[in-house]
Amino acid sequence: MAQQVVPWVLIRLDQTVLGIESSWVREMLLLPQSAAVPQAAAEVRGVITVRDRTIPVVDLRRLLGMSSLSEDADKLNALLQQRAEDHKNWLAELERSVREKRDFTLTLDPHQCAFGKWYDTFKPTSVVLDSHLKRFDLPHQQIHALGRTIAELTRAGRDDEAQTLIEQAHRGTLATLLQLFAETPKILAEMNREMVIVLRHGQCVIGITADAVESVEAIKTETVAEIQLSNGSGASGLVTHTARTAKTDKLILIMQGRQLLTRCSSVPVSEAA
Numbered sequence: 001m002a003q004q005v006v007p008w009v010l011i012r013l014d015q016t017v018l019g020i021e022s023s024w025v026r027e028m029l030l031l032p033q034s035a036a037v038p039q040a041a042a043e044v045r046g047v048i049t050v051r052d053r054t055i056p057v058v059d060l061r062r063l064l065g066m067s068s069l070s071e072d073a074d075k076l077n078a079l080l081q082q083r084a085e086d087h088k089n090w091l092a093e094l095e096r097s098v099r100e101k102r103d104f105t106l107t108l109d110p111h112q113c114a115f116g117k118w119y120d121t122f123k124p125t126s127v128v129l130d131s132h133l134k135r136f137d138l139p140h141q142q143i144h145a146l147g148r149t150i151a152e153l154t155r156a157g158r159d160d161e162a163q164t165l166i167e168q169a170h171r172g173t174l175a176t177l178l179q180l181f182a183e184t185p186k187i188l189a190e191m192n193r194e195m196v197i198v199l200r201h202g203q204c205v206i207g208i209t210a211d212a213v214e215s216v217e218a219i220k221t222e223t224v225a226e227i228q229l230s231n232g233s234g235a236s237g238l239v240t241h242t243a244r245t246a247k248t249d250k251l252i253l254i255m256q257g258r259q260l261l262t263r264c265s266s267v268p269v270s271e272a273a
Contacts, residue, residue: 008219010245010252011197011210013061014072015125017252018239019219024257026200028213030193031057041267045209050198057196057207058264064238069211073188083115084181087143091174094147095166098159104151110144125211128191132184139177143169199261206264218246224254238263 008019009028027050034046034057045057061068067075090106090113097104110116119140124130146169153162196207223244241254 010214019252026198031196060208108147219243
């Protein structure tokens with residue numbers, strides 16, 4: 001018997017890929033500017049106009065109990081801003097240790113500073129962000145290697161040479177590293193252009209947000225399996241099953257279209273909207 005397949009729209013939230021059967025999807029587009037709705041529920045992003053129709057938009061991340069995309073970006077920006085300050089302070093302490101003729105006690109290993117530990121484990125979901133972060137590697141290694149060079153010079157009594165190298169690092173390696181940190185918020189803002197998936201069933205039309213639309217693919221219906229939690233209950237009324245795609249064999253979470261529309265339609269927006 002031939003393998004039965006059905007088309008599904010695959011969307012990504014953070015590193016999770018979810019699928020919704022294409023029959024529920026009216027269209028997909030970049031999220032346009034939305035109008036905030038006073039006293040709306042936290043999940044409601046606002047309302048948008050699509051083809052002369054006003055549509056409420058629900059933040060799918062928040063509906064599923066996840067942090068919003070903007071909250072994740074703000075956290076990452078705050079983390080990187082602190083890591084930039086760490087390296088300014090690191091070089092300042094290196095300079096003080098030479099001037100005061102004492103040992104430098106901060107780490108010389110680029111993998112052991114707070115940024116290095118984060119950098120070695122962080123897995124970007126965007127090719128753009130991944131490419132940008134790779135530019136940090138060389139100047140970050142160079143600035144930590146400077147500490148070892150300075151230690152050798154000071155042991156040899158060549159403090160003037162050590163001071164000259166530190167001054168050059170302020171204008172060169174550190175400046176390059178700080179510039180990369182400063183560019184990151186703009187890159188995050190440009191790449192975090194959310195999609196809105198317009199769902200429709202009868203007269204009910206509503207939009208849900210997604211970080212990105214991965215593809216439209218078929219799934220292997222024989223791989224559909226119910227999600228069971230430790231207490232034996234389903235994962236939620238919205239995401240209850242897993243499946244694998246027919247083409248790439250990717251594991252996805254299946255969203256229930258009817259429950260999704262019902263849940264989104266019941267989210268308080270306001271009478272005005």
